[in-house]
Amino acid sequence: MNTLDYFKARLEATISPMDYLRNAQASPKRYYLIDVRNGPEHVRSITIKDANIIPQQELQERLHEIPKDKEIIVYCWDVWCNTAAKVAVLLLEHGYKVKELTGGIAAWREMDFPISESSLDLDSSKNCGC
Template sequence: MNRLDYFNARLEANMSPMEYRKAKEEQPENYVLVDVRVGPVTIRKEILEGAKVIPLNELQDRMSELPKEKTIILYCWDTWCTLASKAAVLLLENGFDAKELYGGLAAWKTLDFPTLGLSEVTSSPNEDSGVDCEC
């Protein structure tokens, strides 16, 4: 793969926080935001506003909760974390349209976009499983 193909593929597979917010504002019915971070709630204290929480280690069993007719935007911790990429591969292999939110939670917070405390949303039934992050 040459550089041009690489960068085109990267742009196709990712969405920046600004791009996501604009797309969600213009066509809210087309997107679902999903937090795929794993680990105890003590480190997953907040989520992006509007996100559904499905940790990567539960995604295989919970795919039925996601609509195939929408684009699933996945996020994890930061640019160094691979959880959203792993989730995207799994969803794409199963017929979903999936993209990674570039920069994850860290980029979102850097831009001062809204977050919610995890206790403010209905979270995963296994939220205190003690699973270490698989980044």
């Protein structure tokens, strides 16, 4: 793969927080945002506003909840976490249109974009799965 192909593929597979926020405000029914982070509730209590919470470890059992008629945006912790990429591969294999939110929740919070507190009920013994 040459450099041009790499950057085209990268742009096709990701969306920046700024682009997602702008696009979702303009066409709110176009996207289905999923927080795919694993781990205990106390470290995942802040989510992107209006995100659907489906941890990667639960995804197989909850595929039926994800609409096929929307563009799926997945996010995890930060640039060092590959959980969203793992989820994207699985969803693409099941026929979904998917992009990863660049920088995850860390980039979103750094930009002071809308967040919400979640009240999750997870087994705190599970690790992040990164």
